[in-house]
Amino acid sequence: MATADLSIRNLRKTFIKGKEEVTAISNVNIDVANGELITLLGPSGCGKTTILRMVAGFETPSEGEILVGSENIVNQPVHSRGMGFVFQNYALFPHMSIFENVAYGLKSRKDAGTINIEHEVAEALELVGLKGVGSRFPNQLSGGEQQRVALARVLVLKPKLLLMDEPLSNLDAKLRLHMRTEIRRIQQHLGITCLYVTHDQKEALTLSDRVMVLSRGKVQQIGTPFELYANPATTFVADFIGQANILEANATRIEGDNAAIELLSANLTLRYVKASGTAQAGKVSVVLRPENIRLVEKGQGTLTAKVQNRFFVGDHMEYEITLSNNQTIFAFVPYNPGMELYEVGAEVGLAFDDKAAVVLF
């Protein structure tokens, strides 16, 4: 499959709403390598779909370039961009067989006469794990199978780029899990460049080579799932990818990759995230993941705290705890049969490895 790389340069889109001009996205830049799967992740309204629609050609950028290979495609019509789209609403033609549904795009091509349509459709259906269902109709397939047909219908056209907008959100939770592994398998098998929109952070982490995190039309950070989790550049990313306690602290000194930090009653030396800003003394945020905190006897550990609430959720106990400055934070303690339990109201110590906390400037 002749797949391509994609570069987005200084992309901006404004819409007119009533009398006002609203900026949906601004200053979006990314280089997507050939065969890479990038997820656009963020809460509702952050601009994910707008970016995808501009790459597809359904919207024209207010500013910026979209390069496929070295060609700027912003003025090309949708049909000549060679891209495949899969949407949440997969809308198969109900009166056509699965074969006809998948063959539809091929048959309407100018070069249809030169294509072995039977062979191409069979190959596409096999690729998505639906060998032999060609004679059935959409209402004879489950939701997950219909979504696979929607994918086959796009892949049969051998697009240069695959654009997917929340393709799994109509499926139930278990099927979603299965289908995301399937999508990744197929995408890697074909080596096709893919932009994938989701608001589900777990889906983004499991599927992607890299994730672009967006908030209010701005790129917060682009990185591999591991980079985003370990080195969030903003408190938004820290809290959106996984869960995070964000603690206010004071940096007194910077030394190499570390900062000397005053955090409540503790003096610590913690690693800082370079992408978060210029390292200098003053107010900082410390990101401490709930799963990295242990509850210990009062007087031990790094900080003192009081248990406000606790919830047993099966694989771990979630403790809601207040610090000496009255801030409420969470600690997740993994279940094991001999685990020590702390009662609501108990005064405790909080222990964590200094390597687990990071500083954001």
Ligand SMILES: Nc1ncnc2c1ncn2[C@@H]1O[C@H](COP(=O)(O)OP(=O)(O)OP(=O)(O)O)[C@@H](O)[C@H]1O
């Ligand atoms: N055609 C339009 N006219 C006016 N405003 C629009 C239009 N399309 C999008 N917007 C606005 O642009 C912003 C970004 O919308 P977009 O649909 O890209 O967000 P999203 O992150 O995909 O959200 P969701 O997850 O809810 O689909 C929103 O404030 C939205 O209201």
